[in-house]
Amino acid sequence: MKFSKHEEIWLTISVGMLVLFMVIVGYQTFALGMGPPSNKETLDPQKVDQTAPFDNPGVFEVGPNEYEVVMVLQVFSFTPNNIEIPKGATVHFTMTSKDVVHGFQVAGTNLNAMVMPGYIQKITQKFDKPGEYLVLCNEYCGAGHQMMSTTITVK
Amino acid sequence: MSTATSKSLKEKANQVMGVNLKDAKLAKSYMAVAFIALLLGGILGLLQGFERAGLIQLPYWFNYYQVLTAHGLLLVVVLTAFFTIGYFYAGLSHCLGGLLPKVRKMAWIGFWMKIVGLVIAIIPVLLNKASVMYTFYPPLAAAPSFYIGLALIVLGIWVCAFGAFINVASWRKVNKGKHLPIFAFFATAVFILLFFGSIGVTIEVLILIAWSFGWIPTVNVMVSRTLFWAFGHTLVNIWYLTAVSAWYVVVPKIIGGRRFSDALTRIVIILLVIMNIPGGFHHQIVDPGMSQALKFLHVFMSLSISFPSLMTAFAMFYVFERTGRKLGGKGLFGWLRKLPWGDVRFLAPMIAMIAFIPAGAGGIAQTTNQLNQVVHNTMWVVGHFHLTVGTSVILTFFGISYWLIPHISNRVLTPRMNKVGVIQTIIWTIGMLFMSGSMHAVGLLGSPRRTSYSTYGDNATALGWDPYLIFVAVGGTFLIIGVLIQVFAVFHMMFFAPKGVTEFPIADPEVPVEKTPMWTERWGLWIVIMLVVISMGYVIPLVELIVNAPPGSPPFKTW
Ligand code: HEM
Ligand SMILES: [Cu+2]
Ligand SMILES: [Cu+2]
Numbered sequence: 001m002k003f004s005k006h007e008e009i010w011l012t013i014s015v016g017m018l019v020l021f022m023v024i025v026g027y028q029t030f031a032l033g034m035g036p037p038s039n040k041e042t043l044d045p046q047k048v049d050q051t052a053p054f055d056n057p058g059v060f061e062v063g064p065n066e067y068e069v070v071m072v073l074q075v076f077s078f079t080p081n082n083i084e085i086p087k088g089a090t091v092h093f094t095m096t097s098k099d100v101v102h103g104f105q106v107a108g109t110n111l112n113a114m115v116m117p118g119y120i121q122k123i124t125q126k127f128d129k130p131g132e133y134l135v136l137c138n139e140y141c142g143a144g145h146q147m148m149s150t151t152i153t154v155k
Numbered sequence: 156m157s158t159a160t161s162k163s164l165k166e167k168a169n170q171v172m173g174v175n176l177k178d179a180k181l182a183k184s185y186m187a188v189a190f191i192a193l194l195l196g197g198i199l200g201l202l203q204g205f206e207r208a209g210l211i212q213l214p215y216w217f218n219y220y221q222v223l224t225a226h227g228l229l230l231v232v233v234l235t236a237f238f239t240i241g242y243f244y245a246g247l248s249h250c251l252g253g254l255l256p257k258v259r260k261m262a263w264i265g266f267w268m269k270i271v272g273l274v275i276a277i278i279p280v281l282l283n284k285a286s287v288m289y290t291f292y293p294p295l296a297a298a299p300s301f302y303i304g305l306a307l308i309v310l311g312i313w314v315c316a317f318g319a320f321i322n323v324a325s326w327r328k329v330n331k332g333k334h335l336p337i338f339a340f341f342a343t344a345v346f347i348l349l350f351f352g353s354i355g356v357t358i359e360v361l362i363l364i365a366w367s368f369g370w371i372p373t374v375n376v377m378v379s380r381t382l383f384w385a386f387g388h389t390l391v392n393i394w395y396l397t398a399v400s401a402w403y404v405v406v407p408k409i410i411g412g413r414r415f416s417d418a419l420t421r422i423v424i425i426l427l428v429i430m431n432i433p434g435g436f437h438h439q440i441v442d443p444g445m446s447q448a449l450k451f452l453h454v455f456m457s458l459s460i461s462f463p464s465l466m467t468a469f470a471m472f473y474v475f476e477r478t479g480r481k482l483g484g485k486g487l488f489g490w491l492r493k494l495p496w497g498d499v500r501f502l503a504p505m506i507a508m509i510a511f512i513p514a515g516a517g518g519i520a521q522t523t524n525q526l527n528q529v530v531h532n533t534m535w536v537v538g539h540f541h542l543t544v545g546t547s548v549i550l551t552f553f554g555i556s557y558w559l560i561p562h563i564s565n566r567v568l569t570p571r572m573n574k575v576g577v578i579q580t581i582i583w584t585i586g587m588l589f590m591s592g593s594m595h596a597v598g599l600l601g602s603p604r605r606t607s608y609s610t611y612g613d614n615a616t617a618l619g620w621d622p623y624l625i626f627v628a629v630g631g632t633f634l635i636i637g638v639l640i641q642v643f644a645v646f647h648m649m650f651f652a653p654k655g656v657t658e659f660p661i662a663d664p665e666v667p668v669e670k671t672p673m674w675t676e677r678w679g680l681w682i683v684i685m686l687v688v689i690s691m692g693y694v695i696p697l698v699e700l701i702v703n704a705p706p707g708s709p710p711f712k713t714w
Binding site: 003004006007010011014015018021022024025026028029030034035036037038039040042043044045046075099100101103105107108110112113114115116117118119120121132133134136137138139140141142143144145146147149151 | 218220286288292294295377380419439440441442443444445446447450451454455458461462465466468473519523524527529531532533600601603605606607608609612615616617703704705706707708709711713714
């Protein structure tokens, strides 16, 4: 039961690549802050309308060219919708769902997060390129799932 | 001692005289269900492909999400479960000298439990009362019978798993000090994973039954999701391990070679059992409620599963090169030409293995956190699993069918049927290249999965996906032709092919035969280590999700 010489080389190189993968992922996550959306705050999914900040969804300026979007997802819409922001803005999305599981995805960016009832999900993106971005729900949520979309316009 | 010799005599007799007829009937029934599921699921897949391309619109009484729920259930639950159990039971019968009568009865009980469960689960889908996909994430709430049917299916699988354990244990008692035959070793691993991997989802389903009846008002959605993926991911690896069993044990025989190192083969199997279940977290990389540190740990858990697969990749090409050279292949790549490309029993699993190279690479890419964010829940993922399960696993199953069905039917594979199989394999490969390729591409552009045709109000980005989606329909058209040929081949070989004896091809070990260490047989230990690894992966997140849980969610029917 011995590895042959060639198998040793093959396994060493490929394990080396996997380790390199891990190092890069770890560096990006913990040093560059590029980790996946993983917020752990919770709320009562049946009282979203009464719970801050979701009692007042909308787009709020929180700094120089920095915005927070407080967003509620429900079948089959995003509130607020048709968002407009200036070019180069950094946008922090704070989201929850009033009913079933939804997905928040913005085509052409790396914005992609699951939005679950009972959880507050957060994700941030800097919009450098002007244009109209398609926002869509990417988790099946019911009969109108294919219509659940809105836009973010960057000018 | 006398039982031992009589047993091995019986084994020899079995090998000479072919298949045990009662066991063969069992295996044939499992195979028949599997390939009927392929036919039905394939037709639904075609409808989906055409709908997503905008070429047809499914009616409200049989809408896209009903079709998709049924497609998922038929293909990833019914087809794979029935094929896997039928295949391993046929193999256990072959290499352990026949199934014990008690075990055969258990396999039949399991068969009918699964069939009844399937009928109970599929009726609400057809009535549009369970359009919740095969993942049934709460708080989407299906009719209770959907969950009851699923629970019955799982219980039926457990009965089969325990049947296999009983048969293996009885063999080991009679054959003290001997290694379990390699095929039975694979079977043991698969049934262990089937049982332990589905405990969590069974708990989830039982809770959902109570919740859908209204006996409990709310449910913890994150815990449900986590329990589901502990199972869903394991299931993926069960199919994979089933396919791998044919790669290690059967394919070398078909090409006229010998197996790879017996000891290393067994170690690959043990590793796949031990490290498997925590991999499920890579389906939850963009979920809330779990820290980035935890998700990073799970990148490690997922990547570690590729280690045994890398060993497998080496083993396969080692066997191919050795065999090709033995057959007279010269030069760096001359051995490749000596392989029996015109034999469907080799061609299909070979293409399956080749498909696993990009499929595995794509899997490694999407399990790393940041890259997952690019593709999660897009069509990329659908492209990925049509390459893994829809090609690597299914083409291996197809390749198996060309000797297994004749074997259990006491018939033979004719040269003409072999040619049919070769054509089928080529059509399937072309179809999947189109379909999976365009799914990957359009997913990168952002097109979401599980979404019926939509331009999102003539949005320019969404309109840009349409040309790719046409190719999904083109691929689907090839694939349905492949499905029809394959189903025809299976039932022809089962009932109409010329009578004769077909062997169950199990390759001999490599020469010089090296001694495999006896510790590889310590299944009790492997199960304990597996449970430790599962606890490392799951105890902390599950406790956190339960202790810090928000108020639960009531049921919703949003379709
Ligand atoms: C005729 C052959 C097939 C065609 C045309 C086909 C086509 C499709 C399409 C278009 C989708 C839906 C994409 C979406 O909207 O998310 C899909 C989903 C799926 N397919 Fe297939 N497929 C075929 C065969 C298979 C096979 C052989 C398997 C596995 C054994 C399979 C497993 C799945 C699964 C698991 C899903 C996802 C279901 C879900 O998201 O709930 N398919 N298929
Ligand atoms: Cu949705
Ligand atoms: Cu997985």
